[in-house]
Amino acid sequence: MIKLYDYELSANCYKQRLMMSLLDVPYESVPIDFFPGLEHKTDEFKKINPLGHIPVINDDGYVLWDAHAILVYLAAKYDPSGHWYPIRDPALLGETASWLLFAEGTTNTASAARLYVNLSYDFDIEACRAGAHRLFRMLDEHLWFREREGLNWVCSASHPTIADIAIFPDVVLSEEGGVSRLDYPALRRWTDRVKALPGFSIMPGIFPMGTS
């Protein structure tokens, strides 16, 4: 079974949990004392990932780190439909890769702001928030135009891709970092669509659909 070196409150670890839940892939979560224990920075953990960060997976001896790289692997290996990581459609694949890089941006701004507020990380909070708003505005506009074309997802396909999963946690947890989504209605409609996917799972800070 896949082992996920995991921290419950990490948006990047949640990306893997959510992907495996959507793909119905069983996994074992190995809790890492990321905070306050900084276990990912220990020599012991650096034997698993010399870069000293999580998430990391171990799939029957195959070890991989970096949140968005793991999404690529999981979808390529465990999604027989080929939708989540569209290997056979070069145009869509390129688009997916481009939005994965966009997700690096939301991670380094919106999710960084969350680490600043929640766990006292030493970041330039105003720069993080301004950066998050710049990306959210762009994504909101992008999704609004997608909706006009009758499309629901980040990439131009009738189905979601790993790009949606890479961006979703950074967006949906943004209020914790003091980044309001009030001004981004298309972004909010898109988060609701992600929540409605079969197999969707939550983490602390994220509410399921339709709770009242």
Place this chain on the structure above:
Amino acid sequence: MTANVATTCTDPVILDQWHPLLPLDEITTDQPNTAVLLGEQLSYRLDANGDPVVWLTADADATPLPILVEYLYVWTCLGSPPDRLFAIPEFSEPDRRNVHAGTIGVHVSAPRAVENFLDMGHFPFVHTDVLGAEPHTEVVEYDVHIDPDTNDVWATECVFYQPRAATTSTEGQMSDYLYRVPHPFCVILYKTTPLDKDRMDVIALFCRPTAQDRIEAHMFLSLLDPDNTDAAIRKFQQTIFGQDKPILENQHPKLLPLDSRAETPIRADKVAIAYRRWLSDLGVTYGVIPVSPTSASVTS
């Protein structure tokens, strides 16, 4: 969005309290770091003897503030502190696991955070299948009193069905709870441990208000749990707290109203009502909306 509130505190009762700065083992160098308490920026470092020292950053003379090391944390005070902190005798029991589960920043006033901690009613809805589950939603009548010697607020005889009460749980249980508020911004709960029916696990929330509507919340545990790793214990507690966080941050108004008619309580809120009255009697105005003299006169 954020209420326009003064950040510094003028309440003698708050200024004269010990407040939790941070865990002792997180002060690791003689290079100064900073943290905020009640709107004041503090600096701290280890001195030449390896002991923690804390001072007001703005103080050019760096006159040390009073400090106390207790329950894994360094506590400090901006006024004249009492000789001792409230007692948690379980801390010294040899078979206890004393664990700092983490310090989390929350955009909420300290009294709102304390009050949420006192509330059992939200368990089935916010901590679904862990601390509660539908249809077991009823909060059975419990007792509330103020200890005449220590002036602590107590809620006793609390009972709640919990599917997974602790890291040591193997099945659902009826948990007995005791709640205790020994400090305006610190709250302790005692609950049935799956391992020993005569003793209780201790779980505490020690808030350091940084502003009227913001805290750094320290989670302290003193458990009977010989088996689980610190990582597993911390994960359990942080998951619970992570579930509470968006609820806390979406409460309005941000400051806790002390007027009994400002929000509509239900029977389950008995201890919250006592806590609000107790804060009022202590003269706390920081992090709360005090009862205004005009509205008070309506009831008299």
